Amino acid sequence: SQQGEEDPQALSIQEGENATMNCSYKTSINNLQWYRQNSGRGLVHLILIRSNEREKHSGRLRVTLDTSKKSSSLLITASRAADTASYFCATDAIPFKTIFGAGTRLFVKA
Amino acid sequence: DAGVIQSPRHEVTEMGQEVTLRCKPISGHNSLFWYRQTMMRGLELLIYFNNNVPIDDSGMPEDRFSAKMPNASFSTLKIQPSEPRDSAVYFCASSFGQGIVQFFGPGTRLTVL
Numbered sequence: 001s002q003q004g005e006e007d008p009q010a011l012s013i014q015e016g017e018n019a020t021m022n023c024s025y026k027t028s029i030n031n032l033q034w035y036r037q038n039s040g041r042g043l044v045h046l047i048l049i050r051s052n053e054r055e056k057h058s059g060r061l062r063v064t065l066d067t068s069k070k071s072s073s074l075l076i077t078a079s080r081a082a083d084t085a086s087y088f089c090a091t092d093a094i095p096f097k098t099i100f101g102a103g104t105r106l107f108v109k110a
Numbered sequence: 111d112a113g114v115i116q117s118p119r120h121e122v123t124e125m126g127q128e129v130t131l132r133c134k135p136i137s138g139h140n141s142l143f144w145y146r147q148t149m150m151r152g153l154e155l156l157i158y159f160n161n162n163v164p165i166d167d168s169g170m171p172e173d174r175f176s177a178k179m180p181n182a183s184f185s186t187l188k189i190q191p192s193e194p195r196d197s198a199v200y201f202c203a204s205s206f207g208q209g210i211v212q213f214f215g216p217g218t219r220l221t222v223l
Contacts, residue, residue, distance in 0.1 A: 031210055042114070042201055042214030043153075088153070095208040096141065096165060100153040 006089060006104040014109050019076040021104040023089030024069075032065055033090045034074045037103070043088065046074075081110040112136075114215035116202050122221045128190040131218045134183055135204030143212060144177055144187050145201040153201075158209065159185065192222045 007022045023032070031050050035043040049056045049065045049072070056063045062075040076083055086103040093099075115134040123129055135142050144156040157167040159179045167177070174193070179185040189196055199219050203212040 033211065040217075042203075042216050043212075044214070045211050048211060092208075092210060096143075096158050096160065097155065098209060098212065099155070102152045 006101045010105040012107045019079050021074045021087050023072045025091045027093050029091045029093050031092050032072050035088045037086045079108045081108050084108045114204050116215035116218050120219045124223050126191040129192045131187040131200050133185045133202030139204035139206050141205045141209040142185050143203040146198045148198045194222045197222050
């Protein structure tokens with residue numbers, strides 16, 4: 001079974017709005033990552049947050065991690081049409097075995 | 111520097127045929143992963159190698175699937191014989207060390223008729 005479960009499954013917003021995606025996982029982890037996948041492409045790593053961190057920023061991305069609730073959120077601020085993609089959380093409780101969630105499909109309307 | 115290279119990008123074959131997917135990891139990376147992505151099952155880890163050695167192939171669905179990594183710059187995933195339910199996008203990814211941050215190739219879209 002998948003370790004990470006994203007919520008919502010799909011999200012449609014207007015350009016300029018913020019997009020928030022959530023991820024819940026089941027077991028203790030070492031790190032949590034977020035990846036983006038554009039249609040027809042491979043996944044691209046966005047950001048990694050370690051289990052002892054609570055918040056991390058990278059450009060317009062903000063990731064939070066709550067290990068007590070086994071959950072994470074990805075916030076994309078001031079979204080752009082180019083942010084249209086699927087976003088996956090990935091956890092690695094065991095070395096080498098990164099487990100990806102089912103993903104959130106984000107559609108940003110221009 | 112080139113990213114992970116996969117070939118072919120698209121493969122259409124008939125049931126029962128042998129299919130070979132190829133991957134060239136990023137130079138200097140010592141871990142390589144094969145994934146399969148479908149709408150129903152999402153992204154599944156099939157097998158991974160570290161320093162060219164297969165570490166865990168528990169994700170390989172059946173004996174029809176096999177993977178090799180003869181050297182640090184090349185890996186293959188073979189399906190023999192192929193079946194329609196093998197239709198999916200197959201990704202190769204590479205990383206340095208324990209594979210925490212992985213770099214994905216563009217994928218091979220396989221269709222088995």
